[in-house]
Amino acid sequence: MGVFKGAMTVRRYRVEGEVPEDFRDRFLASLQDHAFRDPKNPAPGEEHVGWCLIQNLLDVDFSDRDKWLFNHFITAALRVDKRALPAKLFRAHLEKRIAAWLAENNRQRAPAAVKAEIKQLLEQEMMLKTLPRVATYEFCWNIVDGWLAFHATGGAPNDLFRKLFRQTFGLILTPSSPLDLLMDEPALVEGMEMAGISDYRPRGTEVRG
Amino acid sequence: MSKDAGKDNAPTHPHLTAEFFVWLWYAADRDGGNFNLDGLGVVDMWVEDRLSFRVPDEDKARAVLTGDDTASSAEARAALASGKIVRDLQLHLRHEEREYSVTLRGVHLDLAGLKFPAHSAEGEDGLLYERMFLYENAYAIVTGLYRMFARERTDLSWHSHTLPQIRAWVQQGEAAIPDAPDIDGIERSEAPAPRGPRPLTQRRPAAEAPSGPSAETNVTDANLDDTNAEGPDGAPDDAAAWAPTEADDAGEGEAEGEDELDELDELHDEDEDESAP
Structure with missing residues (x-):
């Protein structure tokens, strides 16, 4: 399930910062540098993270741009390996x-x-x-409009993703806030920021269940 | 006012997201599921057959309702009336000829289990462009709905008109729904188009609304079982707790409930993957 098939479960991010003009070469090198590598001396419970291609989690060679750069979309997957002893x-x-x-x-x-x-x-x-437990989380980044869809909503994979993304591309990811949806209407954003809590409970039933 | 920046450094205003979910549910009844959204035109939206609730100050789900007509069930409104907060809301969206099913989840308005219309593109490039187009379309619908909510929420009539009507709706159901307020920037659809599983003409009059647990709705109380502990990254494993209901005992709704839970399992695939030791 993810970018190419199945239902999508995504958290949306704003990508803060400028994409360099030579991004094709620079990002290729960055992805290669931060591609997933099998650890030589794995320790129990230790997580190992890196990028892999969406097409197959064993493919960690980004030299063929056609596999990860689709016009103005960049795709890859975060691979997280963790070994644990029984x-x-x-x-x-x-x-x-x-x-x-x-x-x-x-x-x-x-x-x-x-x-x-x-x-x-x-x-x-x-x-x-011991074989590792392997998880992959795909992302699709629209470098023109500056948004990114990460295919996981859990806290831990999102934290790992944001960290590795920054290390790789030098850009910061900020999770979309619902108020981002109103950015073109500042008055509406201001009004929402000042809005208090509405109590929907019918009068006379205001006892927390 | 709650304003949660947390470690994301992005203010999320969790109370507004929860209010948005309730407003969507209410407005779907009030407006007959038809919304005229900026830049998109008419969109049909209705609440599908799964709702989950949490209690204030907690993120994990405390109750999950599934089954036929969940959104109009007495249990769903009872959960609201008791102060529970809508955590996830499963919606069906229709824009032009495209239909989507999606669950809105959490303070970031994550889209979970977003299902698209059948794809027509072939090849990786075409498939990616088409799926991203559909994702953007679904996201634009959610944006349009949130904008409509924000306009109502910040309008002076919110406290004098809308909120009292929502309270009445929570208490009495659809019979209490009045006309939508007249608010600048919100254009109402003239004639409701036929919509999904529960056309307006088939609404159950309030007088006939069940006062007790409905036979069609399955209630999962996430408190019933300690196995409903949070997932490895804080996501609840809703499927871990399953409380049999009258419907289950009667053999009704069980299959649908299991389908819903299977679907929920899919939604939490990432969380479960991440649980690898």
């Missing part, structure tokens, strides 16, 4: 490793430092075998 399986392996250490060293208890080292090694070992 807690019960990890604990079971950890107990086995500690038991093996105790047997090997003929000890009743393992020192904390030894436990920590065993745990760290096991984490690294298991993380390399």
Whole structure:
């Protein structure tokens, strides 16, 4: 579901700042720089983010502009990978490793430092075998009119997106406020900003349920 | 006056968005679903079969109503009368030959589950241009409706005329709906065009309106189950809580309710994706 197919669930942004004249080359380089890369040493719970093409989340080469620049629209997807170890399986392996250490060293208890080292090694070992949970969130940016539709409404993906967008393009995203819809009528905006809260409850029933 | 800038640094005035949702619901009844919008002309709009409510100062949904004729149900108005705030509003929009279904959500007026008319374009370029055109058209309709709301909301007649009428509508239903106020800048449609699922001629007279839970409406109380905890990014998982109703027990409306929940699941796809450990 997103830019090319399915129902759209989008938050709209205003893009603050000027798009440079050489944006074709500059944005290509920026997208390449911030494209998604598999982490070499993933840590449990750590998120890895970067851009990928909308067509396939494994495509992270932006050198072909025809895949992401459509006249005055720029499209791409934010890819977010997160690895997590299965807690019960990890604990079971950890107990086995500690038991093996105790047997090997003929000890009743393992020192904390030894436990920590065993745990760290096991984490690294298991993380390399664990597949990430992958999420992608598409966007479509109208560089002429200065708006952008990001295909997610949740707080976390929007925060990640705005941060990476700024790092990549050097431009700031501001979520559209409903009052933006009235920008061509300043008097209306002013009136709305001064409007208080209307209580719709019928008289005599003003008890919060 | 509530003015929430939050970390977005964009004032959102959440109370105005909530009022907009109620006004849309009310105005759809009052104006027969026909609106003459600046730059667009006549647009038909009606509330579809899903409404969700929250309580003041909370963002997560506390009650979700689904089923046939939800917008005119006694439960929906009872939720308003008890002080609950409309959180999501599912609308059907019709402009010229194009029809859209969309849920307006949250203080930013996010468009969720926006469904377009069938596409005619082929190829990536054509598809993108057509879908963006349709998105812009739907967004323009929402803009036009918000502008109409703003004009009524800032007019002097709001407190003397419109608000009392909305209160009466909340209490009595459609029977209480008067004519729209005469406001500069708002041009009313002359003759209501036939509209979606519930034509005006089929409205239920107030005297026959059910006073208790309607058999056609499914009520989901999001408080009934702790599993309705917020999603990983603060979005509620409405589908997690499902309260059986008389309709369910009778086997009526269950399938529709499940369809609605399936749809809701789709709307929260991003949120669920993001829950990846």
